[in-house]
Amino acid sequence: MxxxxxxxxxxxxxxxxxxxxxxxxxxxxxxxxxxxxxxxxxxxxxxxxxxxxxxxxxxxxxxxxxxxxxxxxxxxxxxxxxxxxxxxxxxxxxxxxxxxxxxxxxxxxxxxxxxxxxxxxxxxxxxxxxxxxxxxxxxxxxxxxxxxxxxxxxxxxxxxxxxxxxxxxxxxxxxxxxxxxxxxxxxxxxxxxxxxxxxxxxxxxxxxxxxxxxxxxxxxxxxxxxxxxxxxxxMGSPAMNLIPAKAVKNGSGNTIEIEDKTGKPIVLKDTSGRDLPNNVVIGVRPEDISEPGARNGKAQQEADFLVDIVEPAGADTYVVTSLGGRQVTARLHAETTAQPGQHQTLAFDMAKVSYFDPDTGLRLN
The missing domain is CATH 3.40.50.300 (P-loop containing nucleotide triphosphate hydrolases)
Known part of the structure; x- marks a missing residue:
């Protein structure tokens, strides 16, 4: 037809x-x-x-x-x-x-x-x-x-x-x-x-x-x-976080290094076997950055972040930090104890991460 x-x-x-x-x-x-x-x-x-x-x-x-x-x-x-x-x-x-x-x-x-x-x-x-x-x-x-x-x-x-x-x-x-x-x-x-x-x-x-x-x-x-x-x-509200990072080949996967607010690297592991360039932009939705244990999944990887802003939004609370020189938003539950100026452990769902070429802007996977 x-x-x-x-x-x-x-x-x-x-x-x-x-x-x-x-x-x-x-x-x-x-x-x-x-x-x-x-x-x-x-x-x-x-x-x-x-x-x-x-x-x-x-x-x-x-x-x-x-x-x-x-x-x-x-x-x-x-x-x-x-x-x-x-x-x-x-x-x-x-x-x-x-x-x-x-x-x-x-x-x-x-x-x-x-x-x-x-x-x-x-x-x-x-x-x-x-x-x-x-x-x-x-x-x-x-x-x-x-x-x-x-x-x-x-x-x-x-x-x-x-x-x-x-x-x-x-x-x-x-x-x-x-x-x-x-x-x-x-x-x-x-x-x-x-x-x-x-x-x-x-x-x-x-x-x-x-x-x-x-x-x-x-x-x-x-x-x-x-x-x-x-x-x-x-597409998305809040928008997908787009974070400049370095990808280093590590066996069958990559080590993803992102600078935090102090210039120190946050290290995450990509085990998907993707062939990534050294300079990469990782894309992650706010709901895929959560508090440890809030979500199930083997791809959860934890790191420590300094909280800049806390935005209560009824059923959710948005927490803003700085990574790779960009503001990054995490979507946490309403009862979170996160406070501005304090450190907070957050978990990235690496199974949901997208990768983009920083020069062309195109998706890599």
Missing amino acids: APILEIQGLYKNYGSTEILKDINVSIDAGDFLVLVGPSGCGKSTLLNCIAGLEPISGGTLSIGGQDMTHVSPKDRDIAMVFQSYALYPTMSVAKNITFGMKVRGVDQKTQDAKLKKVAEQLQIDQLLHRRPGQLSGGQRQRVAMGRALVRDPKLFLFDEPLSNLDAKLRVEMRTEIKALHQNLGATMVYVTHDQIEAMTLATKIVVMKGGVVQQIGTPAEIYNRPANMFVADF
Whole structure:
């Protein structure tokens, strides 16, 4: 079966400036693809190219097995939810949702049935008589989603739909979108700069920087095996610790030496048999630096550190120290006795460590 969306060698230029460079992405029916990256990385431009709102400068784009490279947006069988809601202020909620069907000549009985179903799904059936100006931001976003859902398209496109909402409502709407995806089995492409949204919503993530795809993978692949230091640093909260180190060949493994705050080496052992260069950057998630005995695993290796900062965070406490000239964060349990200015024994889970080339930034294992 052909992918629902297939992008091959896509380029987008504005004059002599390249905005998107050799984009290759494909998703199957039912996938939830999230395009994520910092502001200006090209993710919204790529979404607009998929929608047909931006002409592409090179490459091809197909939807449902049909070439849509130069097809008008109205003929692409897509529905789009914008950041700005884009609702008609003089129309009721019901008319906003059914307006597209009315324009396409859908009969009234079908309009009413789809309106009823979508309104119940989004819990806005009590708001159908109101106008957008009488709604909260979250209610407006539900209406915008409802307008897309009644289309029953091949692709749903979301352009940072939650960025105008407050933190609590963002979490609630994120859960609703996830539930909608699971219940409908729809294929969705979603743009966000929020890596937590990406991790929680996606079945597949595309991480972008400077118009270039950095990595494509499942949330677990992106989180556990980042392709380079940019992905390692961008995906995760707190971010993966990236620590300059020396790797010295030692039998079947390597000895990893990291300078502490005083310039003395912290020595850890890598027994994986990797072939590492002398200069290396080790990547370790905060949760993989814990107190001795807090986690099971033969790869736990202990060392003594001077604590700089202690940050209570409810169920966890973050402890910050300095290694290799970088701030390093450990995620400890809430009842930790760690104190600023005191030494603390911490255990590294060496089975979870990533290694990166300090010159290219690329993953070494």
